[in-house]
Amino acid sequence: MKNKLLFPFIFLISQALYSQRVYSLDDDHTYTDSLIQIIKTTRIDSIKGITSFRLAELYRRSKKNELADEYIAVANKIAPRYPFLKDVGVYYNSTTYLSKGDMVNFGKQLSLANTKLKKYKTKESYALRAYIVRNLSILQQFQNNEKEAMRMLIEEAMPLAKKGGDYEVLSGLYKSVAIIFMNNNEREKAEEYLNSAKEYIEKAPRSSYTYKETKVEIYIIDAENLCHLENLTGAKKSLDKAYAIIKDYPKSNMNGGYYLSEGYYFYKIKQYENAFKSYDKGIANSMLFNDIYSANRLKFAKYLPLKAMNRYEDIKKMLSDLIESGSLFAVDEKRYTLELAYAFEKLGDIKNAYKYKSRYIVLSDSLNEQYSKDKITALEAKFNKVENERKIAQLEAQQERDKLIAENNKLYYGLLVALSVLLLLLVIFLWINSKNQKKIAIQHAKNYAQNLKSLKDQKEIEVMQAMIKGEEGERKRIARDLHDGIGSMLSSLKMRFMKVNSASETVDLNEIESMNTLLNNSITELRQISYNLIPESLLKLGLEHALNDLCHMLQTDEVQIDFHANNISKDIPESIQITIYRIVQELLNNALKHSKGTDILVDCNQNRSTFFITVEDNGIGFDSKNMDGFNGQGLKNLKSRVELLNGKMEIDSSAEKGTAFNIELSI
Structure with missing residues (x-):
């Protein structure tokens, strides 16, 4: 029988969708x-x-x-x-x-979220999209569309999870595919995917707050599947893996699923009393959380060991109580009714056997299945001889109708053959057309790739031109600083030396002091220009120390600069450190030059391969919507450096709250 004993695990994988039950260790x-x-x-x-x-x-x-x-x-x-x-x-x-249990709108919002997140190419967005597609596939399973659910998992969710590098999500996806194979009684194929699920969950980081729940689910499901494959040694190992975690959480609602799998294992090794004990523990756990549906299915799990022990009276009572409880899914009620009819037949109660067999047919909508009709006829013969004769007459009439149907079927088959020929011709035509379309598509793809390469080359040229302009501007600024600063100081110093040299032997101490001051100022100016070119602290002590020195150096009595850093790695390549330093330097220079603010906050933090920069001031702000109309080279250089690191920049500016630059860089 299809889906036999698989019900607890369908409930486990649907934990993200069922509004009243969430399976958790509660830690x-x-x-x-x-x-x-x-x-x-x-x-x-x-x-x-x-x-x-x-x-x-x-x-x-x-x-x-x-x-x-x-x-x-x-x-x-x-x-x-x-x-x-x-x-x-x-x-x-x-x-x-x-x-709220609104699955229709839940599914619509999941699809919308997946569409909106497609434009982000980060590991975090890939992992989240994989989880979203997994939930969408579960919705497809609830709609009995297992083929589409399988496609979504394998073709969409798994590639996304691999891009995101999230082993826990990936293990859950392999587990979901395995369950679909289990639903279709393809146990060997399911075990291949469960082995992959176990492999990935063992690689996943333990720091995730759902790691333990995911691992317990995988090993519980694996144990049940291995029992079906008669690999009882492997099933015991998987149960032990799950128990090693779940034993520390005796009140977790995941215990119900564990005890169901454990009970099935005891049944397979013929320890029927231990199986009953496990099922009773699972029932108690389900009732603790008022989970009536899981409790009912745990009660039904006793059917197999009771049947093996020929305890049909107990089976009759158990199934009757379940059917009359009213808290059943339609698929469960159908199966329970069929098994109860079988139990009554074993007990010799043909009347009730016929009653529940008829009820089963109504529930399964299978009145045209000849096998079921023959079974009912046999039960009727035992129950009432007169009724049996009437049924025989009905069957004879049915046979006459079947002959007429057979004659009609000949005509239908002839039409079917003709239709098949037409379909074959249509398939051949479509195949030829498909080949032509494929050639066209390949040519379009080549054209698209060429256009894409041209755009990419053009963009790289634009970035390089912007960088060259920035470097040229930097050279002009250095030349201006040398000419206006150190150059004028050294010229003045030369004139003073000549004056002293041509003067009398008596040297004016004030003149010497003045010359000394000029020399010190020249040295200081030279150090400042050198630091602007390449800060020594960046090369020796790293990015965080250099940024801290920069903020301290630019701070004045009128402007307070606060610097905060978090998780900045010392392994960032030197070229990228310099680029980040220049971005912060440019932002600070702009704030000091234009904002007229008194407080500036610089916050830098790193999350794996993403670097975040926030620079906020309490100044007068500016119209950020009109940035393209600015003629200054500073903002252009800033945008070029951000684009060089595949970054994004957001600006929030107003006269009331000042200006905030939020930059996200890929390093």
Whole structure:
């Protein structure tokens, strides 16, 4: 029988979609506390926004919907100012529909989130999209569209997860594909994917707050599948892996699934009493969370060991109680009814056997299945001889109708052959047309690639031209500094030396002091120009120290500059460090020159291969929408350097709150 004993695992993988049950070990307190602390202490709105979204999702998993709504509201106030946050927010807000059980709008919002996130090429966006597509595939499974669910997992979700490098998400995807194969009773194929799922979950970082739940699910499902494959040694190893985690959480609602798999293992090794004990533990766990559906299915799991022990009276009572409970899915009620009819037949109660067999046919909508009709006729013969004779007459009439149908089928088959020939001709035509279209598509692809290369080359030329202009401007500035600063000082010093040389033997001490001051100022000016060219602290001590020195050096009595750094690696290539330094230097020079502010905040932090720069001032602001009309070379150089590192720059400026530059660089 298809889908036999697979029901608990369909429930496990649907945890993200079923609004009233979320399977969890309930050990998220440490993680939630750390997120709350970040939200309270960070001064960067973008970090506060994404952290609030993540905290809301965590509370939603724990069914703390009021707290989830509170942090969703915080994040939604910040998100409109940041394009990535705004697009990510579509996914996080979709969980509101999930908590209400509105699967239609939940699916629409998931599809919208996946579309909006396609323009981002970061590991985080790839991993999140993989998780979104996985949820969309589960929705397809709920609609009995397993073929589309499989396609979405293999062709869309898995490549995204591999790009994102998220082994935990990838393991979950392999597990989901395995379950689809299990639903279709392809156990060997399912085991291949479960082995991949186990391999990836062992590679995944333990720091994820869902890592333990994901690992427990995989090994529970693997144990059940190995039992079906009669690999009982392997099943025991997987059960032990799951128990090593779940034993520390006796009140977790994941225990129900574990005990169901353990009970099935005991059944396979013929330890029937131990199987009953495991099932009873699972039932108690399900009732602890008022999970009636899982409890009912755990009760039905006793059917196999009871049948093996020929305890049909117990089977009759158990199945009757389940059917009359009213808390069943249609597919479960159909199967329970069929097995109850079988139990009554074994007990010699033909009347009730016939009753429940008829009920089964109504539920399964299979009145035209000859096998079921023959079974009912046989039961009727035992139940009532007169009724049996009537049924025989009906069958004879049915046979006459079948003969007539057979004659009609000959005509239908002739038409079918003709139609098949036409279809064959159509397929040949489509095949030829497809080959031609393929050739056209290949040519279009070549043209597209050439155009793309031309655009890329043009963009590289524009960037190089901007960099050359910037370098030329820098050379002019250095020449001007040398001419106006050190040059004039040294000329003055030369004239004074000549004056002293041509004067009398008596040397004016004041003149010597003045010459000494000029010499010191020249040395200081020379050091300043040298530092602007290449800061010594950057080469010797690294980017963070150099940025700190830069902020300290530019600070004056009128302008206070605060510098904050977080997780800046010392392994960043030197060329990229110089570019980042120049970006911050340009932003500070612009703020000091134009903003007329008194406070400037510089915040730099690194998250793996992404570097974030925030420079805020409390000055007079400017019209950032009209940036393209500015003639200054500074902002052009700034944009060129950001583009050189495949970065993005956002500007928020107004007269009331000053100017904030938010830059995200790929290093």
